[in-house]
Amino acid sequence: MGALWYWIVAVMLAMYVVFDGFDLGVGILMPFVARCDEERQQALRSVGPVWDGNEVWLLAGGGTLFFAFPLVYASSFSGFYMPLMIVLWLLILRGLSIELRSHFDDPLWRTFFDGLLVFSSVLLAIFFGAALANVVRGVSLGTDNYFYLPLWTNWRTGAFPGILDWYTVLGGVMALLALSLHGALYLCLKTEGDLAQRSRAAAGFLWPIVALVTVLAIPATVLARPDSLANYHQHPVAFLSPVFVVVSLVAIVIAQRKRAELAAFLASCLYLVAMLCGAAAGLFPVLLPSTNPAVPSITIAESVAGPHTLRVGLVWWTFGTLLAVMYFCIVYWLFRGKVAKRAESYGH
C-alpha cells in the first residue's frame, strides 16, 4: 500500500511538471519570442484558461504527500523553510502577473507585469529543479528526522550540504532549460504567426543544450549520490527510464523536422516524465535520503500513514482524480486549436 502511494505522489508531481511546466516555460521565453504587446497577449492567451488548473497539481500533490506520508511532508517542508517561502512569494507574483496584466491599459504597467512574469517563471523553474536535486542528493537529517539546511555552505555535496551546491544548481539550470524547451514546443503547438516561428527557432536552439545537460546529469548524480544506481542494478527494468529519455529527445527532433507539433510536445512531456521516473526509481523506497551517516534515510515504511487512512484515501483519490482528468479533457478540448494574434479564439 505504501509503495502504491509512493507512485501516486510521484505521478501527481509528474503531472504538475508536465502541465505547469509548459506555462512556466512560456513565461521564461516571453522576452525572447514575443516582441510586441499583441504577441505577448497571444502568448498569455495560450496559457490563460489553463495555468491555474495546472498549478492545482502542485497543491493536490502536496496535499497527497501530507496525508500519505506526514513525516516526509513535515520534515521536508520545514527543512526547506526558506526556499519554500521564496517559492510561495514567486507563485504569488506569477499569478498576479498573468491575470492582472490585461486589467491595465498603460504600457508601463504591462511592461512591469511582463517583467514580473519572466522573473518569477525563471526563478520558479530553477527552484523546482534545485528542490528535486536536493531530494535526489539527500539532506543532513537529524536524529529526530528533521533537518534545517542553510541556503548554501561551500557549494559541495557531502554529509552536510547546503540547499544550493554544484549539483542542485545544475538541477536548477537543467529544469530551466527543459521547461523552456517544453514551453517553446507548447507555443509552436498552440500559436501561429511570428510567435510560433520564433518559438520554433527557440526550440531548435534549446534542444542541443538540453540534450547535453541531460547527458551530464547522469555522472553528476552518481557523483552526488553514489548509491543512486543501486536500484538500477537490482531491478534492470528501471533502465527503461533512461531509454525513454533518449527516445523522447530524439523524437522531439524528428517531430520538429516533420513539423508534427503535437508529437513534439508530447515527446517533451514524455521526456519530463521519464526524467522524473528515473529519479523516483533511483530513490525508491526512500522518500528523503539522508546524507548524515549517523541517521538512516526516511523510507516509505517509516513515514507512511496508518493503513485505514490509506485504504479510504485510495477510494476517494481514484474517484476525484478521474473527475479531475475529465475536467481537464473538457477544458483542453474547448480550448483546442491555435491561438491567433489579436484574434478571438477563445471567449469573447
Next chain:
Amino acid sequence: MDALTLHRIHFAFTVTYHYLFPQLTMGLALLIVILKTMALRTGSEKYNVAARFWAKIFAINFLLGVVTGIPMEFQFGTNWSEFSRRTGGVIGQPLAMEGVFSFFLESSFLGLFLFGEKRLSKLAHWGAAFLVFVGSWISGFFIIVTDAWMQHPVAYHLLPNGTYEVSSFWGLMMNPWAWLQYAHNMCGAVVTAAFVMSSVGALYLLQGREVQFGRIFLKLGVITGVIACIVQIFPTGDLHGKYMAKNQPIAIAAMEGQFHSQTGAPIVLMGQPDEEGQKIDNPIAVNDVLSFLIYGTTKAEVKGLDQYPKDLWPTTLPLLFYSYHIMAGLGTYFVALMAVAGFLLWRGKLYTARWLLWPILLSFPLPYIANTAGWMTAEIGRQPWLVYNLIRTSAGYSTHIGAGTSLFSLLGFLGMYTVLSILWILLVYHIIDKGPETAETLSEGSSLTDV
C-alpha cells in the same frame, strides 16, 4: 518575541488575510448563480450584464484567494511540522480532498465561466457558473472539516509511533462540529457578499448612475442579506454556541467573560476583561440571559473560569472576549440594518431612501470584520490547544525553525500582502467606477476577456 509566538502570528496573519477573499467569492458565487438563473428564466439580458460585472470582481478576488491560499497549505509543514507529522494521517485527508475535489473543479470551470460565454450555450454557461459555486463551497467544507477536527477531534486513534490515524472516514466527515461550523461560516460568506452587492447598488443609486443595475444589486443583496443575517444568528450561531458550550465550556466562559460560576448568569454586552483581577471592568450586563441562551432556563448554572485550572484558560483571553463581542454585536447590527432595508424594499421605498442607502453603502467592511472576529473567536477559544485536548499549541510548531527565520518570512508576507491590498483596491475600484454598462461596451478586447 519567542519562536512559538512568531509562528502563531505568522499563521494567524496569513490565514486572516487569505480569508478576506474566499468569504466574498463563496458568497458571491451563489449570488452570481442567482443572477444567471434569473437571466435564464426571464431571458432578460440585464441579468447577464449584471452577472458579467460581478464575475469581474469575483475573478480578482478569486485570484487573490488562490495566491494567498497556497501559502496556507505549505505552512502546516513549514511552521507547524510537529503538528503535521502527528496529525497528517487525519487532517491531511480533507486537505488533499480539497485539492482533488474542489480546486480542479473551480479552476477548470472558472476559466470556462469567465472566457467561454460566447462559446458555450446559455445553459452550459449557467452550468459553468454553478460548478464554480459548487467547487468553492466544497472547498469551504473540507477546510472546515480540517478545522473542526482540531476543535473537536473525532473518529481517530493513536498509532504506536505517536501519530494519529482516521478510524472512520465518515466519522471524520460527519463531525457535528464541522456541519454546525460550516452552516455558520457559509452563511457568513453570504452575508459578506450580500453586503458588498448592496453597497455597490447603494453607491450607484446615490450617485444617480447605472440606476437599473443599482436596483438589481440592492434588491438581490438585501433579500439574500435579510435571510443570511437571520440564519446567521438563528439557528446556525445559536446551535454552534450551544454545541461549543457543551464541548468547550472554558472557551465559552472566557468569551462571555464569566470569571466566576453563577446561576442566572448575566450576559455581558460590553466591558473590558481584567485577567489579573478576574473581573470585567465597566460592564454593561443583563441578568439571567446567558443561562437562558445556553441552557434554555434562567436558573441554570454557568460554569465560570474559576472552575478550571489556569493553564487550561485560553491564552490572550481579552482578545477572545473582544472578538466574540465584536462578532455578536455586528451580527445584531446586520439584522437590524437588513430588516429595515427589507421592509422598505417590500414597501417599494428603498431605492429613494437616501438616509438608508448611506449606511448600506458604508457597511460593506463590517461583515469582513465580523467574519474575521468569528474565526478569531473559534481559534483563540481553542487555545491553549492546537488539537483540543490532544496536542498543545506549544507542542506543534517547528522547533528547528528559529524565531528570526519566522520573523523574516512574516515580514516578507506583510510586505507582499501590502502590495496585494493596493492592487486589489485599484482594480476593484476601477471595475466599480466603470460600472456594468460601460464594462459591457468595452468587453471586446479589453480586460479579462483578453487573456
